Amino acid sequence: MSTAGSKGKGQGAKGKRLKAAPQQSRVRTVKEIAAIAKVSVATVSRALQRPEIVSEATRLRIHEVVKRLGYTPNALARNLRTARTRLIVALLPDIANPFFSEVIRGIEQVAYENGYSVLLGETQSSLVREQAYADMVAARQADGIITMSHRVPAIPIDGRLPVVNACEYVKDSEISSVYIDNVAAAGVAVDYLIMLGHRDIAFIAGPPSSPICVDREQGYQLALQRAKIRANPALTTVGDFSIEAGERAIELLLSQGQSFSAVFCSNDEMAIGAMRALSSHGLRVPEDISVVGFDDIRFARYTSPPLTTVAQPKNALGREAMTMMIELLNDPEVPPRKRVLSADLVVRGSTAARASKRG
Amino acid sequence: MSTAGSKGKGQGAKGKRLKAAPQQSRVRTVKEIAAIAKVSVATVSRALQRPEIVSEATRLRIHEVVKRLGYTPNALARNLRTARTRLIVALLPDIANPFFSEVIRGIEQVAYENGYSVLLGETQSSLVREQAYADMVAARQADGIITMSHRVPAIPIDGRLPVVNACEYVKDSEISSVYIDNVAAAGVAVDYLIMLGHRDIAFIAGPPSSPICVDREQGYQLALQRAKIRANPALTTVGDFSIEAGERAIELLLSQGQSFSAVFCSNDEMAIGAMRALSSHGLRVPEDISVVGFDDIRFARYTSPPLTTVAQPKNALGREAMTMMIELLNDPEVPPRKRVLSADLVVRGSTAARASKRG
DNA sequence: CAATTTCATGTAATCCATTACATTGCATTG
DNA sequence: CAATGCAATGTAATGGATTACATGAAATTG
8 A cells, every 4th residue: 555655856957057157146145245346345235225325326235236146145154243143942842743743833923023033942852952943042043932831941041041942931030931820720620620520530630740730739739728638649540642642541540440520631631631531431421421622633523522621822822922922032131030921721522411320 | 701811011111221241151152252262253153153163172162162152153144254144934725724734844854954944935825925825935035935835925036036836836837846746636536436336426626726636627527538537627616625615515516416426525624614514504414525635635534424535755755855855955067947846635434335215 | 403394373364244433525504 | 612412334353173284393205
């Protein structure tokens, strides 16, 4: 069932080496433009940077030449001089993760609107790679870093670190962060399950190294307390945010003979895994077990049943992070901020009132 | 159900402007390192670039100073001099698309392994943005472009364009491309449906502007011909690769009263949409209708039923594209190649033998 | 031992645009 | 009309590294 596979062929047809066609169009420099337009390089630069301070006649002349020769100023030279690259590193563990890819989209949008570009910093959770990207800032190849992990990369420069934290947050009060109130959001989700009559609510946590996971767990605990439900520690398991982790968590609970009528998961992937594992054990969602996820990734509404989940404002998180970054770069004196966006519970088909009788 | 929202406060507590703490650690330059290590700047540069040509004593001395002062060479200055940025733009319509995000991951991996970084060029299919990223190459802010669309961005430089095409392909024989044989791959999928006894096979096509979509449709047509099945044009509809498009396509077919026992979709999202629409009409997959997708995105195996689909080697496509790009940058003389990777049909639960009797 | 390499290092040009400072000419003002 | 200001443009310094070319010393060769 494999559909062929061929190597590229060797030498191209006319593989002679045409030595860059004698086409008159080499790479241009200000100097050439200046010479042709009969002005100094300074004037060319000014005509391009701040046209209003150049007389109309010269300006038009220069622009004509620039256009005719297709001149584009060398960004490297400019950046070296101005000490700004207009590049921002977006540091994230995994670009294929649907949550992060939505966030990065928000980042990209605001970046584009402001003349910045985004450098992809996929770390695969490796500290080495994280550091490698942080070093790009030190090497002045990027102006700042938006990190989606809970670590603040060490950048050996002094003064204000050009770092903004998104989704996750760090204790460091010098670092601006955007995130949601995970304790509250998780609480809302669990409140809802309780309202549906569930009392034995399992929790699939994320890696405890990340503060947001701790918060979500705390939200879960607090919600139970509010409802005067004694939390059963055996109902809490830890996963790594993968679909498989969700499956394993359910397998574990079932194999231990735990009794529960609902599961709250720290992210949607684990919820999807959980739903799969449940149905493969003949348990129906939501009739037998209700499932709630977290994030509201693109596919959450297309699972069957559609997943009830806490919707993070993914795009807004990204947009806001980039906005803060630009603010910070424009004025290193602006005080760091911790910005909290709101998250909403989206009720879909994976949750239902607790069945009158059942484990 | 909303969880708070707060603005940052105005002036910071000690908002005086501390004039970059007297901490002795400013940004360093070769000059300083050279002065401290009592050598010339050339020697420092050499000690860092090609340590082997510097005597051991000096090398160690320089490295010691570099380390002690935490010196990182200014990448902008280096890039300006060497005319290389080691940055590659990855041009794609949508980073949140799970197919592309896997490809870009492959790109990122090879880039990282070779000391390159990836600049995210999300275009939202806008020509303006596509051009904006292409211009970054002209401005020497990036070394090349890997495009995942079927257009070749216009870069006003001469000689070999530093462009590689991934997933899609362009006619231009001067541009290297990596892709799968879409005609064959689609054919394999449809052959399989035919083998299961299906004869009325609907096809949900993608945007005809893209060559790969044309190819997939052709593969579908050819497979029918091979089986001597007269293609029913009414069974082919066009979508835009979105889940909603898949739903709409099915709605349309059903409302027209078309009869079919299988649907082949040009991508997985549309297949997911199709499955939803089918089941919302009380049609069971695969008992009543078989569904086949294309791409094998991460979630394909987690739909219910799990989706039978043509698995594109997403990571390999990305890796290969970046590999070609590096080759091309290292030697602009290497002839352009068209590299075809193999794709395999992955049979899961959304396909079954045609029911003995049924529309 | 003189002649020739080789090795290690230094000097200075170079990459290309930005911009501080200098200059020129003209208009305004008292 | 001299003095002053401003507008337009030019000259040259600057950003920070890389590297071609130059130099001196040590090693090799005949």
